[in-house]
Amino acid sequence: MDMQKLDDYFKTNRQEHLEELKAFLRIPSISSLTEHQKDIQKGAEWLKKSLEKAGLENARIDETPGHPVVYADWLHAEGKPTVLVYGHYDVQPVDPLHLWETPPFDPHVRDNKLYARGASDDKGQTFMHIKAVEALLQLNGELPVNIKFIIEGEEEIGSPNLPLYVEQNQDQLKADVIVISDTGMQGPGRPAVCYGLRGLAGIQIDVKGPKGDLHSGLYGGAVQNPLHAIAEILASFRDKEGVIQVDGFYDDVLPVSDEEREEFAALEFDLEQEKRDLGIEEDFGEKGYSFVERTWIRPTLEVNGITGGFSGEGIKTVLPSEASSKITCRLVPNQDPDDIIAKLRAHVEAHKPAGVTVNITDFDKGKPFLTPYDHPAIQAAGRSYEKVYQVPTAFTRMGGSVPIVAAFDEILGLPVVLMGFGLASENFHAPNEHFHLENFDKGLRVISDYLFEAANLKK
Amino acid sequence: MDMQKLDDYFKTNRQEHLEELKAFLRIPSISSLTEHQKDIQKGAEWLKKSLEKAGLENARIDETPGHPVVYADWLHAEGKPTVLVYGHYDVQPVDPLHLWETPPFDPHVRDNKLYARGASDDKGQTFMHIKAVEALLQLNGELPVNIKFIIEGEEEIGSPNLPLYVEQNQDQLKADVIVISDTGMQGPGRPAVCYGLRGLAGIQIDVKGPKGDLHSGLYGGAVQNPLHAIAEILASFRDKEGVIQVDGFYDDVLPVSDEEREEFAALEFDLEQEKRDLGIEEDFGEKGYSFVERTWIRPTLEVNGITGGFSGEGIKTVLPSEASSKITCRLVPNQDPDDIIAKLRAHVEAHKPAGVTVNITDFDKGKPFLTPYDHPAIQAAGRSYEKVYQVPTAFTRMGGSVPIVAAFDEILGLPVVLMGFGLASENFHAPNEHFHLENFDKGLRVISDYLFEAANLKK
Structure with missing residues (x-):
């Protein structure tokens, strides 16, 4: 197609696109906090309307035991491959709130960067796919491929319900390639196609001591302190260089x-x-x-949080009743999340300090993922980036996890193409998350081009 | 004096005394939280009025660089010894609030126990001394000894300003014995006079890593995690049996x-x-x-709190920018708080994990205290308890700290008598603090009797 025409279209509509995206970002769809349940629903409804406006068909909100999945398609490119686009409309929590320069759900553009929770991860990137489809339908009245969207609301809590949804909807989700924009570039101006992701295995450790908080002066020295106990457990996980000390942890790497x-x-x-x-x-x-x-x-084990005892201003000489900690491991092929969690449990059992009880709860699990980097669907993505960014594309792996990627790979048996437009400096999962609008502008063109590239893939 | 008359007096006025005490307990005079500054002032004013109502003279609120000291006296027992009564009107914080059965500042009597923050530590016990004086003045028009009250508002934050206050008011505070009711009995029905207290040395450890919170997937494994670092530091302080591993910690015991x-x-x-x-x-x-x-x-080292990272519901895969912990040591004769803090600093310096900066702030300090248990002022207290409780008095030490006790000992050079009426099970410093009213009733009689016992002490 005439790329100049496409370019003009995105320039003409830029302000309108940004305003639409800001409306999406104003919805505080935090998936991990139950008080945001209604915002999750709002996020799904907003998306359905946006997909319909773009010209997609069969748009609907599919309920799951957790947060809903939004689906839409356009299937009129007869004989052509089908591209399945995956994204997520849920976002991370926003604390510590006081570190945000502007409120997380009140989007602001500063220095050509759009600041808001979800701006990059993943509302901004998901939105680009919708707008690329809308552009092609507006300009050409048709798409070069068939396309299906599946946008979920539980990515930030480990996609607990999506694998079953995908399994139950295998026929409907049939495609030739899956495209996901939820990863990062190599750096400013340096596009990357990611062919490997780390998996995830998370646990919470709860340590319980005396039945109530005690005065540390009256009982200190004679009653085990859950805070000491949890510190001992946590310190036992790694050596001073970060090498994980859990028996068998590296066995399947x-x-x-x-x-x-x-x-x-x-x-x-x-x-x-x-x-x-x-x-x-x-x-x-x-x-x-x-x-x-x-x-x-390399796989990792990181403590994400510790709580217990007094944390207010000043001092309180308490020997607390309980302490707890959240931990996540990043896994690499061929580590298995269930196996790693079993090994973490065995480690904690072996290192349990005297005088307390320790309880472990499983959290998120996601398998690691790897596609050969010479796969045609991956190479095609590299070409689309190069046309727009005018530099060679890097083929990379990434430290983060998109747990559902491994599930797509396993259930649907399709190549997964991770075309990210984020930058590592964009503070996703942290205060002041933002999205460089240079990559928003270029990304719209890359994604549009990729739909033409995908038209040539073997069905 | 006629103890039956005194008994009748306390019986007749019991309800009124309890209502007065409840009014005192309704003032949320938490010394460690700046938002309670006004409540501290209210507490001091309430006390001044209560002292005046009891018949004490020269009642006044003395400002300090921190919270005020309340003073009052009655000095008309010519030729007789002077008893200095010390107490405190400040209280501990109340979190976790959800564990309280009734609100901490809404006193309730259940099962002959008075529930409220400060009921036992130390508003309830201080109040008994005021009411004992009031009773004797009401019944006899005079006291068998001279008496001075000094009631502070910073005990729960380590009495930072009282030593200087005592030094600057040495003449005014001249006495023959100091009586303090801020400790516990041996058990229900088992009175105890305490002749030794542990001292205190507190620090806060702040660990700083990257300048902002990071995504643990993208940076985990390559950037030191402040939570791991603080766990390592804390775990290094003690061995598995609680023996403190800080170099030289036990040297001066x-x-x-x-x-x-x-x-x-x-x-x-x-x-x-x-x-x-x-x-x-x-x-x-x-x-x-x-x-x-x-x-x-034995001296101790207890972690009182740890914070850092995400502690909300669910999971947030963060590698946090910072982590911190509050620690207090209990000291025994002749450990010195400044020396111990220097040793803690050296220990942390020697055990500092790679990749983070660590900052240590001094907190509370208090010297340990010991009086010979055969001192006449101590033995006299034992007799007063026995008359009322009808069992032998135990002479004990205690694990907690009343940092000002050592300062009184040092500055005024007086014997200190710790006549406590609390019970270890009364949850002071914890949710559901309460005071057994049996000991309130008996304590009023013990304290009254002790003023007659003290009249016979050598001046």
Whole structure:
């Protein structure tokens, strides 16, 4: 198609597109907090209308035991491949709220960046796919491929209901390739297609001591303190270099070829700049692996939160009744989340301090994912990026998890193409999340082009 | 005097006394929280009026750089000794609020126990001294001794301004004995005079990592996590049996004589009952010391709180920017709080994990305290208890700290008598603090009798 025409269309409609996106971002659809249940519903309804407005058909909100899935399609490209677009309309919590420069659900553009929770992860990126379809239908009256959208509301809580939904709707979700924009680029102006993601295994550890909080002066020294107990457990998980001490943790880690590691080493990664960006004096982690490798090809165990005792202003000499901690592991092929959680349980059991009871609850689970980076669907995405960004595309892995990716791979048996437009500096999951609008503008063109590229894929 | 007359007086006025005490307890005078500044002032004003109503003279509120001290006296027992009564009108914070059966500042009597924050520690016990003086002045028109009250508003935050106040008012505070009711009895119906208290040394540890919260998937494994770092530091403080691993921590601990330890062993202490009361399966602590000894004659290090990362419902895969913890040590003679804090700092410096900065702030400090248990002022207190409770008085030490006791000892050079009426089960510093009214009723009589006993002390 005439890319100039497409370009003009996106320029003409830019302000309207941004206003629409802001409306989407104003909905505080935090999936992990029950008080936002209604906002989740609002998010799904907003999306359904947006898909219909774009010209998609059969738009509907499918209930699940958790948050609903939004579906829509356009299936009039007879004999052509079908692209399944996945995204999510739920977002992360926003605390600590006081660190946001503007409120998380009151979107603001500053310095060509759109600030709001979800701006990048993943409302902004999902929205681009809708607008690309709308553009092509407006300009051409048709799409070069068949297309299906499946947009869920539970990604940030580990997509507990989507695998069953996908299994139950296998026929309807039949496609030739899955496209997901929920990952990042290599850096500003440096497009990347991601062919591997880490998996996830999360637990909560609850330590219980005396039945009520005690005065630490009267009982300290004679009654085990749950805070000491949890500190001991947490400290036992890793050595001083971050090597995980859980028995058998690394057993199933697939070796990574020298060739692949050489490709990672060749990426323009500026460690000193990264450290300045993060505000750290020194990086950290397993000896023998680079910063990139530690986050892409090595599994991790990170404490995400600890609570217990008094945390207000001043001092309170309490020996608290309980303490708890949330932990998530990132997994690499071929680690299995259930196996890792069993190993974490065994570790805690073996390291349980005296005088307390310890309870472990499973949280999120997601398998790691890997597609050969020379797959045609992946290479086609690389070409679309190059046309717009005018630089070679990097083929990368990523440290984060999109748990559903492995499920798509397993249930539908399709290649998954991760075309991300986020930047690592965009604070997703943290205060002041934002989205660089340069990548919003370019991304609309990349996605539109990819639909033409996908038309040539083998059915 | 005629003790029957006194008894009748307390019986007749019981309801009125309780209503007055409830009014005192309704003032949320939490010293550690700045938002309660006005309530502290209210508490001081209420006390001044109550002292005046009792017949005390020269009542006044003395400002300090922190919360005010309330003073009053009655000095008409010419040639007789002077008793200095110390108490505090500030209280501990009340969180977690949801664990209170009735609101902390809405006093309720259930099962002859008065429930409210401060009911036992220390508003209830301080109030008894005021009412004992009021009773004697009402019945006899005079007291058998001279008496001075000094009631502070910063005990729960370590009495930062009282030592200087005492030093600057040495002449005015001249006395022959100091009486403090801010400790506990041996058990229900088992009076105790305490002759030793542990000291206190508190610090806060703040660990800082990256400048903002990070996504644990994207950065986990390559950036040090402040929560892991703080867990490592905290776990390094003690071994699995609670023996403190800080270099030189036990250096200045005075040996305790076999005779004294035999007396402790002879106390009726029921470990199994204690464990049931506390809801623990097993006790904990240094080998070679009993439960009682671990809390009375051995120093401790207890974590009072840890915060950092996400603690809401569900999961948030964050690698947080910071983590912090509050810690207090209980000290025994002759450990020095400043020396111990220096040793804690050195320990943290030596155990600082890679990749983070660690900052330590001093908190409360209080020296340990010890008076010979055969001192006449102590023995006299034992007799007053026995007359009312009709059982022998135990002479004990205590695990808690009343930091000002050591300062009184040091600055005024007076014997300190700790006549407590609390019970260990009364949840002070915890939800559902209460005061057994049996000890309120008996305590009024013990305190009144002690003023007659004190009249015979050598001036």
